[in-house]
Amino acid sequence: MNPQLRRHLASAVFILGFFLLWEALCWLFGVSDIVLPKPSEIIITLIARMPALWPHILQTLYTTLIGFGLGIAIGIALGVLVGSSRLAYDVAYPLLIGFATIPKVAVVPIFVLWFGAGGVPAVLTAMIMCIFPIVVNVATGLATTEPELEDVMRALHASKLEILWNVGLPRTMPYFFASLKVSVTLAFVGTVISETVASNRGIGNVMMIASSNFDVPLVFAGLLILAVLGVALYAIFSVIETNITGWAHRKDEMAMG
Amino acid sequence: MISANVPDPRTHSQYFVELEEVTLSYGRGDKKIHALGLTNLRLKQGDFVALVGPSGCGKSTILKLVSGLITASTGYVYVAGRQVGAEPIRVGMAFQNPTMLPWLTVRENVMLPLKIVPPFREQYRAKRNGEFRDRADALLKEVGLANFGDKRPWQLSGGMLQRASLCRALVHEPQLLMLDEPFGALDQFTREELWAIMQDLWTKMRPTVLLVTHDLKEAGYLANRICVMRARPGVIVDDAEVPFARPRTIEMSYTPPFVALTQRLRELIVAARPAKEAA
Numbered sequence A: 001m002n003p004q005l006r007r008h009l010a011s012a013v014f015i016l017g018f019f020l021l022w023e024a025l026c027w028l029f030g031v032s033d034i035v036l037p038k039p040s041e042i043i044i045t046l047i048a049r050m051p052a053l054w055p056h057i058l059q060t061l062y063t064t065l066i067g068f069g070l071g072i073a074i075g076i077a078l079g080v081l082v083g084s085s086r087l088a089y090d091v092a093y094p095l096l097i098g099f100a101t102i103p104k105v106a107v108v109p110i111f112v113l114w115f116g117a118g119g120v121p122a123v124l125t126a127m128i129m130c131i132f133p134i135v136v137n138v139a140t141g142l143a144t145t146e147p148e149l150e151d152v153m154r155a156l157h158a159s160k161l162e163i164l165w166n167v168g169l170p171r172t173m174p175y176f177f178a179s180l181k182v183s184v185t186l187a188f189v190g191t192v193i194s195e196t197v198a199s200n201r202g203i204g205n206v207m208m209i210a211s212s213n214f215d216v217p218l219v220f221a222g223l224l225i226l227a228v229l230g231v232a233l234y235a236i237f238s239v240i241e242t243n244i245t246g247w248a249h250r251k252d253e254m255a256m257g
Numbered sequence B: 001m002i003s004a005n006v007p008d009p010r011t012h013s014q015y016f017v018e019l020e021e022v023t024l025s026y027g028r029g030d031k032k033i034h035a036l037g038l039t040n041l042r043l044k045q046g047d048f049v050a051l052v053g054p055s056g057c058g059k060s061t062i063l064k065l066v067s068g069l070i071t072a073s074t075g076y077v078y079v080a081g082r083q084v085g086a087e088p089i090r091v092g093m094a095f096q097n098p099t100m101l102p103w104l105t106v107r108e109n110v111m112l113p114l115k116i117v118p119p120f121r122e123q124y125r126a127k128r129n130g131e132f133r134d135r136a137d138a139l140l141k142e143v144g145l146a147n148f149g150d151k152r153p154w155q156l157s158g159g160m161l162q163r164a165s166l167c168r169a170l171v172h173e174p175q176l177l178m179l180d181e182p183f184g185a186l187d188q189f190t191r192e193e194l195w196a197i198m199q200d201l202w203t204k205m206r207p208t209v210l211l212v213t214h215d216l217k218e219a220g221y222l223a224n225r226i227c228v229m230r231a232r233p234g235v236i237v238d239d240a241e242v243p244f245a246r247p248r249t250i251e252m253s254y255t256p257p258f259v260a261l262t263q264r265l266r267e268l269i270v271a272a273r274p275a276k277e278a279a
Helices: A003-029 A039-084 A086-101 A105-114 A118-142 A147-155 A160-197 A202-214 A214-246 B059-067 B106-116 B121-127 B130-142 B156-169 B188-205 B218-222 B256-273
Strands: B019-025 B033-043 B047-050 B074-079 B091-092 B176-180 B208-212 B225-230 B234-241
Touching: A003 A039, A003 A086, A003 A147, A039 A086, A039 A160, A039 A202, A039 A214, A086 A118, A105 A118, A105 A160, A105 B208, A118 A160, A147 B091, A147 B106, A160 A214, A160 B091, A160 B106, A160 B121, A202 A214, A214 B188, B019 B059, B019 B121, B033 B059, B033 B234, B047 B059, B047 B218, B059 B074, B059 B208, B106 B121, B106 B130, B106 B156, B121 B130, B130 B156, B130 B188, B156 B176, B156 B188, B208 B218, B218 B256, B225 B256
Parallel strands: B047 B208, B047 B225, B091 B176, B176 B208
Antiparallel strands: B019 B033, B019 B074, B225 B234
């Protein structure tokens, strides 16, 4: 058995074990479904309600992806600005940190006030959740670019834009992808917060209604869906990351003599 | 101090590179540092000049002035008969660190100047998989890296990277080649091997070369002329021709005239070193 397969197997066994333990403890202590449903119960609910849940899943995924996309665009733009200009760094960083500290749940009502309840506040909440990690990482990547690498370009009389494009941004890619993996999970959090507070669609809304009806298995089914979506997107970005920034992960390789 | 902006056309016609009454200082007031005192230096087209001297004497400053990375405080720098920066000339540079971009292959690194420097940049898209690629491969072959074009920089040793770095400095057929201690971080044998390669490349392509080095043997092996500099402020204190015939060999560096040359340079540099401050 090769080591990679063994690693995957170990992680699968561990995850399965976690749910089995959960199930066993629920049986053992006779925990009520209203307090903590058994995993089997959650799965059954999930399958039974799937036709009704499906549009909400799509809605949440769609909202998150749009918010995430916007967050990436704005995050890169701000990150490039903050990372390449000392002035922008000094001016924008305190503002950004202040903004990132605000609980996003407090912002949702403002968005609702401006744009009405529904999809737009959810997209915007997802977006502002992702911006901060992206800005910080892109800015760090740019600011820590080795001056020697830039000298190579400057000696060729390259313009600032050419230096950014050929040295700054590629150098920043590993940082950028690290931030994407954090951001994509945060984007889900943002969407669900907004859907819970002010929307009539999406998984957040489903969970909200289910909990007010004491339909706890459905609440947990919603949580499971969100977790699965988050893991799936995380995995997608991990694969893209290893393909694009493979040069930064080279521990296994040996230098030649 | 010369304040007129109109250069005198008589003084810079026959030289490819000319530093005329150049000084360079950083900072203001009490903190002002004179990096370069009054300096005059002339290079003929296709010449190979080495700058040697104690550390901090402004050798690299001269390189940066000539390549236009920094501007002189006073005086003029002419390249190809024009004030530097007025008209872009093709400059190749190699540094002590090979500074390969790790996300590109070795070949892509070598081709980088073709992507940036006119007139190649306009044709880059059309020729990057054809003519330009062949040109990079030909150079890599010349320095003994024929099969390494597709490798990543971190798969190569320091000596191999420095060879690739030389290829990158030469791929766009620079009129001016600036070498800032390119062999400084290598072991003695690799260094000697690269001297021979450098000499071959220079003989073939004949760029005007300015080499900064600490290694007197290297200066004697490669250069047509050696300028010795003194520190604080940096000025050129000696400028001598190297009379040995080309192609030069390592054996040559053990002959009495060569040894006498390096000894003389050594004494000049020791004398030029600032007395109190140890390097």
